[in-house]
Amino acid sequence: MAPTTRQPVSPGPAAPPRGKGRPRSATADRAILDATRAALAELGWGGLTMGHVATRAGVAKTTLYRRWPSKNELVVDAVASLFDDLEIADLGSLRADIESVVAQFADLLSRPETQAALLALFAEGSRDPLLRRRIRERIVDPQKHLVQQGRALAQERGELSLDQDEATACEEIDIIFDTIAGAVEHRMLVIGEPATPQWIHRFTTLLLSPLPGLTAAAAEPPPAE
């Protein structure tokens, strides 16, 4: 793809300047990220070119490469910021909190540029372990933190018993998070249908109670491992 070797993934959103001469233009930073998101929505990952983004941002192509070592990194940063304002609302009940955060997530994933960008990132991440790690740090982990918060809130309210074992609690959070995030992602990104309030409501019900119509006998015994 490139005639030269690939640089390691940059640690931050952009290479850190060192405060001596002319500082980097923050305006250009924003213009580039905005242009990236816009181009992503229009053209998708495959259609997005660095030249295009540069032109659209009113910036020279070389300026892009001064900040991000390649397309991947640029797109991660352009997209990750979208996830920054997910938050737990503390609506007074576990159920309401779940519905709220799922709705926020669904809202985010309903935007075409988020869809294109996320899937493209995931796809690239399947080949590039460093990129995948970066996705986890910038996107997945913050979301998982929401599950922890929600869980803690529910415990304060007495809806949920306190954790006995730290490790077990961690694993449980992982699974719950996989389930919540995965269901929404699957519906919106793979199937391509919106997560309506009804869908969210029913999904939350599924998460909080056993399968409707399930015999007690079938639900009860989780056979020993």
Add this chain to the structure above:
Amino acid sequence: MAPTTRQPVSPGPAAPPRGKGRPRSATADRAILDATRAALAELGWGGLTMGHVATRAGVAKTTLYRRWPSKNELVVDAVASLFDDLEIADLGSLRADIESVVAQFADLLSRPETQAALLALFAEGSRDPLLRRRIRERIVDPQKHLVQQGRALAQERGELSLDQDEATACEEIDIIFDTIAGAVEHRMLVIGEPATPQWIHRFTTLLLSPLPGLTAAAAEPPPAE
């Protein structure tokens, strides 16, 4: 990317010949698809080039373009067949059936070429409604059928009460399927960690019973819509 306009997604695996002169080589067909899968596993979507596939298949590049209009179509066909042998095992309990099908799915998704291909397809599908429809028909719908089968089996066994309403049952199957497929996809494709038997076991437990430690009061009341 290309100097010419893109053709619409081809209706079949390859353009249909018309039986007059020399027929297309079926050997070449298979060699190309095999080479595509192999290259996908090694290089991923981004690294896969038509020239590479051609060389590997022992075929001229032009031969590829005589059959598939572009990379997308070639990869869809190369990958879709992988999903053909998922099936419900009828192990005697709903729980065992779920674990079995999740394990099959996880096994499939653990193969690198499936990961790369699937994610790349999903990504392209987010921009191309026709491609997305094709993914649904060839990949998603057959999987959803498994959920229907498992549900029917559980009802026969008396583990699950019979459906009262056809439409409601349909919606419920959708949600359950979104949840199962989504969780596995999220864990393996996004996070990039394997779905161990332990994980599958715990996930199934989560699906079949309420959240561990949940107060009865918090679990019970699904507020009216």
Add this chain to the structure above:
DNA sequence: AGAGATACGCTACGACCTGTAGCGAAAGAG
């Protein structure tokens, strides 16, 4: 068997993208 039709491999090609290099000019920091 012969004629016709089609697929095949090969080479070359135009258009495009990536990421780098080198330059003079501009703009802040100290």
Add this chain to the structure above:
DNA sequence: CTCTTTCGCTACAGGTCGTAGCGTATCTCT
């Protein structure tokens, strides 16, 4: 006011996509 760094510009090498044109191979049909 000087020094450092960024900026925009142009040019470039390496690489991919998908097409065109050619002579040859291979199959079908008469």
